[in-house]
Amino acid sequence: MDKHIIIIGSGFAAYQLVKSLRKLNAETPITVITGDNGDDYSKPDLSHVFSKQQTANDLVKQTASEFASANNILLINNTRVDAIDTENKTVHYDKQSIVYSDLVLATGSSAFVPSFAGNATEDIVTLNSLAEYQSQQDKLARAKSVLVLGAGLIGTEIAMDLASSGKQVTLCDKAPNLMPTLLPPFISSSLYQAMAQKGVNIQLDNTVASINRHHQQLVTSLADKQYIEADVVIAAMGLTPNTQLAQQANIAVNRGIVVDRMMQTSAPSVFALGDCAELDGKVRAFIQPAMLCAMTLAKTLLGTPSPVHLPASLVKAKTPWLPLHLSGNTTDENASWEVTNEPNGLIAKAYDKETANLIGFIVSHNQLKAAFPLLRLLPAE
Incomplete structure (x- = not known):
């Protein structure tokens, strides 16, 4: 079979994968099928549209057609996938079907x-x-x-x-x-x-x-x-991974769609990425791991099998009245905290009581720059 990558979904993870694939290969056929319009935007921007008085159109970086043209993909938008046939490597939608060599489920999550x-x-x-x-x-x-x-x-x-x-x-x-x-x-x-x-x-x-x-x-x-x-x-009570398509196709699902370090599901040639994927028992609904997983998966899909290795991720809270950057294990009740309060912000470091190793940190205000050297001291995920 000729190479043909199908991606279901058009959120950050899906489009990051498209961009990563195109950096490595400009011609491999890619089809994106999405139930949304398919415009490219930054989802985290949705939490501060009110103070900026932004409309939905203001958040669009590229329209669906612009993104498809710029990245040389076939975009099938406003379309729901009906079923996946993993045995025959076929995706069914709107009384039509399309064959894949590799399928990526980037179906995201729904608000609970x-x-x-x-x-x-x-x-x-x-x-x-x-x-x-x-x-x-x-x-x-x-x-x-x-x-x-x-x-x-x-x-x-x-x-x-x-x-x-x-x-x-x-x-x-x-x-x-x-x-x-x-x-x-x-x-x-x-x-x-x-x-x-x-x-x-x-x-x-x-x-x-x-x-x-x-x-x-x-x-x-x-x-x-x-x-x-x-x-x-x-x-805003949390997210539920969209796993229905995977379940219908008898692909292993726990909280999310279960993947290994290659981002592969239990079905051959089927991968999962982003908010819907569960790696090592965790669903990671943050930008940095989605980006790293997409970049790594692109290599695998184009013939260079590459396992995902995730460093500690930095979480940037968009809370301007108390700006915070944090990473690691910051809620362990048994952690030992070392807190430095400065006039321009705080640096709080969490240590494991038994090993004395750094396990997490939180920095605020003008101490945000201190996050990056601390991040390098944390263990990988």
């Missing part, structure tokens, strides 16, 4: 929204894609009050940006701390203070009982009997 009680759950907004923002941008621009459900990285970033744009913001999470999977309590408390001082109503250690519409307002009832009225409710 629980099944809340109440009559307004269909009104909950998610901002996990350009299309989602585009469909809600007018409503969000008009809104004067917003409730953000989920105080992880994305929810906190969105809440801060909404407040920076002048909206009345409530941030709610069942966890007792902000960004609980990334920050220890002593950093979370500083972030809490910074946001509270700017007027954000923070409801932690609390859960949603119901969401109902009352005239033009959405009224959210919390477990502690509080009622929060808002024009818009945004769910």
